[in-house]
Amino acid sequence: DIQMTQTPSSMPASLGERVTISCRSSQGIRNYLNWYQQKPDGTIKPLIYYTSNLQSGVPSRFSGSGSGTDYSLSISSLEPEDFAMYYCQQYYSSPWTFGGGTKLELK
Amino acid sequence: EVQLQQSGAELVKPGASVKLSCKTSGYILSNYYMSWLKQMPGQNIEWIGNIYGGNGGTGYNQKFKGKATLTVDKSSSTAYMDLNSLTSEDSAVYFCARLGIAAPYFDYWGQGVMVTVSS
Numbered sequence: 001d002i003q004m005t006q007t008p009s010s011m012p013a014s015l016g017e018r019v020t021i022s023c024r025s026s027q028g029i030r031n032y033l034n035w036y037q038q039k040p041d042g043t044i045k046p047l048i049y050y051t052s053n054l055q056s057g058v059p060s061r062f063s064g065s066g067s068g069t070d071y072s073l074s075i076s077s078l079e080p081e082d083f084a085m086y087y088c089q090q091y092y093s094s095p096w097t098f099g100g101g102t103k104l105e106l107k
Numbered sequence: 108e109v110q111l112q113q114s115g116a117e118l119v120k121p122g123a124s125v126k127l128s129c130k131t132s133g134y135i136l137s138n139y140y141m142s143w144l145k146q147m148p149g150q151n152i153e154w155i156g157n158i159y160g161g162n163g164g165t166g167y168n169q170k171f172k173g174k175a176t177l178t179v180d181k182s183s184s185t186a187y188m189d190l191n192s193l194t195s196e197d198s199a200v201y202f203c204a205r206l207g208i209a210a211p212y213f214d215y216w217g218q219g220v221m222v223t224v225s226s
Contacts, residue, residue: 034212034213043218043219044213046207046212046213049207050210050212053210089212089213091211096154097153098152099151
Protein backbone atom coordinates (compact mmCIF):
# COMPACT_ATOMS: atom_id res chain seq x y z
CA ASP A 1 0.00 0.00 0.00
CA ILE A 2 1.13 3.57 -0.65
CA GLN A 3 1.76 5.44 2.59
CA MET A 4 0.79 9.10 2.73
CA THR A 5 2.57 11.26 5.27
CA GLN A 6 1.25 14.70 6.12
CA THR A 7 3.22 17.39 7.88
CA PRO A 8 2.71 19.01 10.23
CA SER A 9 0.12 16.99 12.15
CA SER A 10 -1.08 20.21 13.75
CA MET A 11 -0.51 23.82 12.86
CA PRO A 12 -1.39 26.87 14.95
CA ALA A 13 -2.04 29.85 12.71
CA SER A 14 -3.62 33.30 12.76
CA LEU A 15 -6.40 34.84 10.76
CA GLY A 16 -5.10 36.28 7.51
CA GLU A 17 -1.96 34.13 7.58
CA ARG A 18 -0.77 32.07 4.63
CA VAL A 19 -0.26 28.40 5.43
CA THR A 20 1.01 25.36 3.57
CA ILE A 21 0.36 21.72 4.40
CA SER A 22 2.62 19.05 2.97
CA CYS A 23 1.83 15.53 1.87
CA ARG A 24 4.45 12.98 0.86
CA SER A 25 3.74 9.63 -0.73
CA SER A 26 5.89 6.53 -0.25
CA GLN A 27 6.19 6.21 -4.03
CA GLY A 28 5.40 8.38 -7.01
CA ILE A 29 1.69 8.91 -7.59
CA ARG A 30 1.72 10.92 -10.81
CA ASN A 31 -0.38 13.78 -9.46
CA TYR A 32 -3.26 11.47 -8.52
CA LEU A 33 -3.76 13.38 -5.31
CA ASN A 34 -6.84 14.93 -3.71
CA TRP A 35 -7.39 17.15 -0.67
CA TYR A 36 -10.35 17.20 1.73
CA GLN A 37 -11.45 19.34 4.65
CA GLN A 38 -13.17 17.90 7.72
CA LYS A 39 -14.96 20.26 10.06
CA PRO A 40 -15.28 19.66 13.84
CA ASP A 41 -18.83 18.38 13.35
CA GLY A 42 -17.41 15.62 11.16
CA THR A 43 -18.62 16.81 7.77
CA ILE A 44 -16.14 16.31 4.95
CA LYS A 45 -15.90 18.16 1.69
CA PRO A 46 -13.49 18.05 -1.24
CA LEU A 47 -11.17 20.97 -1.87
CA ILE A 48 -8.72 19.99 -4.60
CA TYR A 49 -8.61 17.10 -7.05
CA TYR A 50 -5.81 15.84 -9.29
CA THR A 51 -3.23 17.89 -7.39
CA SER A 52 -4.30 21.38 -8.37
CA ASN A 53 -7.90 21.48 -9.59
CA LEU A 54 -10.19 23.51 -7.36
CA GLN A 55 -13.53 21.88 -6.56
CA SER A 56 -16.50 23.96 -7.63
CA GLY A 57 -17.56 26.35 -4.90
CA VAL A 58 -14.27 26.23 -3.01
CA PRO A 59 -12.77 29.68 -2.43
CA SER A 60 -9.80 30.64 -4.57
CA ARG A 61 -7.62 31.16 -1.48
CA PHE A 62 -7.14 27.36 -1.58
CA SER A 63 -4.60 25.98 -4.00
CA GLY A 64 -2.72 22.74 -4.55
CA SER A 65 0.56 21.86 -6.17
CA GLY A 66 3.18 19.16 -6.38
CA SER A 67 4.54 16.28 -8.38
CA GLY A 68 6.21 12.93 -7.93
CA THR A 69 6.02 12.16 -4.23
CA ASP A 70 5.65 15.68 -2.80
CA TYR A 71 2.43 17.66 -2.74
CA SER A 72 1.07 20.63 -0.85
CA LEU A 73 -2.12 22.48 -0.04
CA SER A 74 -1.91 26.22 0.53
CA ILE A 75 -4.40 28.65 1.95
CA SER A 76 -3.47 32.20 1.05
CA SER A 77 -5.25 34.12 3.81
CA LEU A 78 -6.93 32.20 6.62
CA GLU A 79 -10.59 32.81 7.31
CA PRO A 80 -12.36 31.68 10.51
CA GLU A 81 -14.09 28.81 8.69
CA ASP A 82 -10.74 27.35 7.55
CA PHE A 83 -9.79 26.04 10.98
CA ALA A 84 -10.41 22.34 10.48
CA MET A 85 -8.69 19.04 9.65
CA TYR A 86 -7.17 18.54 6.22
CA TYR A 87 -6.44 15.22 4.54
CA CYS A 88 -4.62 14.28 1.39
CA GLN A 89 -5.60 11.12 -0.51
CA GLN A 90 -3.95 9.23 -3.36
CA TYR A 91 -5.76 7.30 -6.03
CA TYR A 92 -2.78 6.20 -8.08
CA SER A 93 -3.08 2.63 -6.88
CA SER A 94 -5.46 0.51 -4.89
CA PRO A 95 -6.06 0.63 -2.02
CA TRP A 96 -6.64 4.36 -2.12
CA THR A 97 -5.03 5.79 0.99
CA PHE A 98 -5.23 8.96 3.05
CA GLY A 99 -2.68 10.96 4.96
CA GLY A 100 -2.95 11.11 8.73
CA GLY A 101 -4.40 14.60 8.66
CA THR A 102 -3.32 18.11 9.63
CA LYS A 103 -5.26 20.02 12.24
CA LEU A 104 -5.27 23.72 11.52
CA GLU A 105 -5.81 25.53 14.82
CA LEU A 106 -6.34 29.13 15.74
CA LYS A 107 -3.23 30.56 17.39
CA GLU B 108 -28.94 19.47 -5.05
CA VAL B 109 -26.94 16.30 -4.51
CA GLN B 110 -27.51 14.78 -1.07
CA LEU B 111 -26.36 11.60 0.63
CA GLN B 112 -28.36 10.84 3.74
CA GLN B 113 -27.04 8.11 5.98
CA SER B 114 -28.96 6.06 8.51
CA GLY B 115 -28.70 6.68 12.24
CA ALA B 116 -26.13 5.57 14.80
CA GLU B 117 -25.91 1.88 15.60
CA LEU B 118 -25.06 0.04 18.81
CA VAL B 119 -24.38 -3.60 18.06
CA LYS B 120 -23.06 -6.57 19.97
CA PRO B 121 -19.77 -8.29 19.16
CA GLY B 122 -20.21 -10.98 16.56
CA ALA B 123 -23.34 -9.41 15.11
CA SER B 124 -23.84 -7.77 11.71
CA VAL B 125 -25.14 -4.35 10.74
CA LYS B 126 -26.46 -2.89 7.51
CA LEU B 127 -25.82 0.80 6.87
CA SER B 128 -27.74 2.78 4.30
CA CYS B 129 -27.00 5.84 2.21
CA LYS B 130 -30.01 7.35 0.46
CA THR B 131 -29.13 9.52 -2.49
CA SER B 132 -31.03 12.35 -4.11
CA GLY B 133 -30.37 15.04 -6.67
CA TYR B 134 -28.59 12.77 -9.14
CA ILE B 135 -28.93 9.37 -10.83
CA LEU B 136 -27.29 6.69 -8.70
CA SER B 137 -26.91 4.41 -11.74
CA ASN B 138 -24.47 6.81 -13.39
CA TYR B 139 -21.94 6.97 -10.56
CA TYR B 140 -19.77 4.93 -8.26
CA MET B 141 -20.47 5.08 -4.55
CA SER B 142 -17.65 4.62 -2.06
CA TRP B 143 -17.62 3.73 1.60
CA LEU B 144 -14.98 4.88 4.05
CA LYS B 145 -14.12 4.25 7.69
CA GLN B 146 -12.80 6.66 10.29
CA MET B 147 -11.96 5.38 13.74
CA PRO B 148 -12.09 7.95 16.56
CA GLY B 149 -9.26 10.44 16.19
CA GLN B 150 -7.70 8.44 13.41
CA ASN B 151 -7.08 8.29 9.73
CA ILE B 152 -9.68 7.74 7.02
CA GLU B 153 -9.65 4.35 5.29
CA TRP B 154 -11.21 3.53 1.95
CA ILE B 155 -13.35 0.39 2.13
CA GLY B 156 -14.51 -0.01 -1.45
CA ASN B 157 -16.59 1.21 -4.38
CA ILE B 158 -19.77 0.04 -6.03
CA TYR B 159 -21.03 1.09 -9.44
CA GLY B 160 -24.68 2.12 -9.28
CA GLY B 161 -25.36 0.93 -12.81
CA ASN B 162 -24.55 -2.77 -12.48
CA GLY B 163 -23.53 -3.27 -8.86
CA GLY B 164 -19.94 -4.02 -9.80
CA THR B 165 -17.64 -3.70 -6.79
CA GLY B 166 -14.01 -3.11 -5.90
CA TYR B 167 -12.73 -3.55 -2.37
CA ASN B 168 -9.73 -2.67 -0.29
CA GLN B 169 -8.23 -6.08 0.41
CA LYS B 170 -8.28 -5.25 4.12
CA PHE B 171 -12.09 -5.16 4.09
CA LYS B 172 -12.81 -8.14 1.88
CA GLY B 173 -14.94 -10.53 3.89
CA LYS B 174 -15.81 -7.78 6.36
CA ALA B 175 -17.85 -5.43 4.18
CA THR B 176 -20.35 -6.11 1.39
CA LEU B 177 -21.57 -3.25 -0.79
CA THR B 178 -24.91 -3.27 -2.60
CA VAL B 179 -27.22 -0.78 -4.28
CA ASP B 180 -30.96 -0.59 -4.77
CA LYS B 181 -31.60 1.53 -7.84
CA SER B 182 -35.36 1.59 -7.25
CA SER B 183 -34.86 3.49 -3.98
CA SER B 184 -31.63 5.28 -4.97
CA THR B 185 -29.96 3.80 -1.92
CA ALA B 186 -26.55 2.29 -1.37
CA TYR B 187 -25.92 -0.18 1.43
CA MET B 188 -22.97 -1.60 3.29
CA ASP B 189 -23.18 -4.77 5.34
CA LEU B 190 -20.57 -5.28 8.03
CA ASN B 191 -20.31 -8.74 9.56
CA SER B 192 -18.67 -10.46 12.54
CA LEU B 193 -18.29 -7.15 14.28
CA THR B 194 -15.54 -6.56 16.85
CA SER B 195 -14.38 -3.51 18.76
CA GLU B 196 -12.06 -2.75 15.82
CA ASP B 197 -15.15 -2.06 13.74
CA SER B 198 -16.32 0.73 16.05
CA ALA B 199 -15.96 3.80 13.89
CA VAL B 200 -17.73 6.42 11.84
CA TYR B 201 -18.61 5.17 8.39
CA PHE B 202 -19.14 7.50 5.46
CA CYS B 203 -20.63 7.00 2.05
CA ALA B 204 -19.24 9.28 -0.63
CA ARG B 205 -19.97 9.70 -4.32
CA LEU B 206 -17.08 9.25 -6.67
CA GLY B 207 -16.79 12.13 -9.12
CA ILE B 208 -16.86 11.67 -12.87
CA ALA B 209 -14.31 14.34 -13.79
CA ALA B 210 -11.70 12.56 -11.71
CA PRO B 211 -11.72 9.82 -9.06
CA TYR B 212 -12.32 11.97 -6.03
CA PHE B 213 -15.10 11.92 -3.46
CA ASP B 214 -17.19 14.90 -4.52
CA TYR B 215 -20.15 14.49 -2.15
CA TRP B 216 -20.17 12.89 1.29
CA GLY B 217 -22.79 11.59 3.62
CA GLN B 218 -22.83 12.94 7.15
CA GLY B 219 -21.34 9.75 8.55
CA VAL B 220 -22.81 7.19 10.90
CA MET B 221 -21.29 6.05 14.17
CA VAL B 222 -21.19 2.31 14.71
CA THR B 223 -20.38 1.20 18.25
CA VAL B 224 -19.63 -2.45 18.92
CA SER B 225 -20.17 -3.26 22.57
CA SER B 226 -21.76 -5.94 24.70
